Amino acid sequence: MKNIILLDTSIGSLNQGDEIINTSIKSNWKELFDENYIIRLASHTPMYTKIQSVIYKKKLSVIQNGDFKFLCGTNALYTNMLRPLPTWNINLVNYKLAKGTICLGVGVGVNSKSINLYTKKLYNRVLSHDYVHSTRDDKTANFLKQLGFKAVNTGCPTLWGLNEEHCRNIPKSKAKNVVFTLTYYLKDRENDKKMIEILCDNYETCYFWPQCIKDIEYFYSLNINKIVKIISPNLESYKNILIEEDIDYVGNRLHGGIFALQHQKRSIIIAIDYRAIEMNRSYSFECIERKLIPELLENKIKADWTTKILGIDFDLIREWKRQFINGE
16 A cells, blocks of 8 residues: 555635546546545645744655655646745745655646756755656656656546447437636637637536636626526536536536536536647547637537547557555
């Protein structure tokens, strides 16, 4: 039995998408959770202070000396970690408990033209040099390799269960109802409103799931003159709708769409930024750029099509896991 530290990106997060990622890790790597002792630490909030680490050195040694420490998905890495509120809330003072961290389906966000010396030094001290890191995409794998780390693109853990057999059971034709999502921080009032109108005209019941709490404020600001039922902004409520209803997913929340695919629901991702576009290129799920909603969305809804998630190297994922299971 190993002592596993999970740097859980869903704790303290304002986005239910991070919970989808961490739930997916558990469901797609059962042997890690079934056979080991698991300690979850929040990645979004600061770790123990320097003083606490000194005073409680013996008590906190179970964390510092964990067999494996995994940083669980999302855009946790950035080209510049000198940020007031980093997604992975570490710095050169408080990083030691996280020393030796291994990336698990992690992505990189670009917030500077190049990686600075501080960020290089921080990653060099906190990330593992012994194990191969798992990244969400090729860009992140190359980013880590350029810094001298070993890395492979396993894709996001949310995709690890979407094999051919699973996708075969996703309906080809339009469902009776639909659930949609919005993104409050990347607004496009005209096209988002058009999307909702098209959905209400083509489905019997339209549900809205706020993946972030501020998404609901944005929805109300659109002044939609259609009947829309709002799902409580938690993952369990969303899961229940997917299980209980004959329903499609259409929306601009990437992980909201992938979660629907996990529950074998036909899904159309509305691409609003580079993440959905890049993942679409790699894995070919159904995707429409938001600016093309007026000309493409209604025809896509009415058409029959087969869901095929391509580009996931399941052998590579198994090989990446093996280094921890066998202790190699």
